[in-house]
Amino acid sequence: MDQVWERYAHHFPVREKLIYLNHAAVAPLSRDAAEAMKHLSDDAANFGSLHYDQWMATYEGVRSAAAGLINASPREIALVKNTSEGIATIAMGMKWEPGDIVVAFLEEFPANYFPWKRLESQGVEVRWLSVFDDLQRIDEACHGAKLLAISYVQFLSGYRVDIDAIGEICARHGCFYFLDAIQGLGIFPIDVKKARIDALAADGHKWLLGPEGCGVLFVREAVQDRIEPVEFGWTNVAYYSDYASRDMTLRADAGRYECGTLNTIGCYGLRASIELILSIGVDNITPAVQARADQIYAGARALGFETLGPDRTPLNGAGIVAFRKPGAETHVIVRRLKESGIAVAPRQGWVRASPHFYISPADIEKLLEELRQW
Helix, strand or coil: CCCHHHHHHHHCHHHHCCEECECCCCCCCCHHHHHHHHHHHHHHHHHCCCCHHHHHHHHHHHHHHHHHHHCCCHHHEEEECCHHHHHHHHHHHCCCCCCCEEEEECCCCHHHCHHHHHHHHHCCEEEEECCCCCHHHHHHHHCCCCEEEEECECCCCCCECCHHHHHHHHHHHCCEEEEECCCCECCECCCHHHHCCCEEEEECCCCCCCCCCCEEEEECHHHHHHCCCCCCCCCCECCCCCCCCCCCCECCCHHHHCCCCCCHHHHHHHHHHHHHHHHHCHHHHHHHHHHHHHHHHHHHHHCCCEECCCCCCCCCCCCCEEEECCCCCHHHHHHHHHHCCEECEEECCEEEEECCCCCCHHHHHHHHHHHCCC
16 A cells, blocks of 8 residues: 555655755645646736636635634634734734733744743733643643643644643633644644634644745634734725725624735645645644654664654654754754755754655655764
8 A cells, every 4th residue: 555655745846856854944835836826826917816706715715724624614714924923913912911921931933932022021921831841830830821822843842732731721721722833733633622722823834835925823713802903904894895984893703813915826825735735634644744753763863863852752743853963063964964955954953854744764764874974
């Protein structure tokens, strides 16, 4: 029986050029996404906005596809520029009072660190934890907290948290639950209802295999009135298609967070990329990503490399592996691998490798063969 990477390898032209192990940074476009964007480009060049109705259908297609990926309603999906915009929408859109408490994590990517750090100047207490703290410590910190913000997968170590268990903690404490999903959405299951997530943001250019500059923000319908739009333009309002209207009533869904013209060509690409993932099935993608990352983890350690974070397990492992060796310069390793046609990334003194499901076991063996010289 063939493997999932073999069945879908033809969707990824990058395989003809590189062994691409850098999906945690910027992923190559799938052929589907690239062709969808080319279609829009050609259509706009030849017909301008004559087919605007198709553009509108594509926006709704992204909302529907993203909702299908996380078990939400399309009414709970807003189209945003990136994860940072999604996080800022939540952080700035909530009403904060001195003495309010936020639970946040020290190892986060800056996009999920700075917005909460900034609240300290407003008298908000931020309880800073480590992403490696156990659930009991998180439970204790959530006592009296207004919001918890955490990444599904930590960007450097690849440590994956138990989103369902954290959701239970937040629900029990009446704590708003925000998830930065960019390093996990598309390769690991997310059920926002089961996990009781209030809001979630992710860009399309990593594991979703879509373009940069186009992402999604989920805001649970029941909490949308608690999050005010921080950017306000003509499309935030219910009657935005009536240019003569001056009624400022907000849209009745997550579209209230969309301020003005959208990234149409990006939406064409993102819709195609998410629909490809849905057609393959996250349940099929997860074990393939885990297997390739496990192969890197075990192989690097066998070669004497140190790996970052707790021991990798089926419960905490994701698509990211960071490794280094004393005396070996990270940037030199990354450069040598690039010269050999293998794309990884230098991150804070570590080599970070992040394979997607379409990478083959033989590709990983080539990486490990190159690492043997160190």
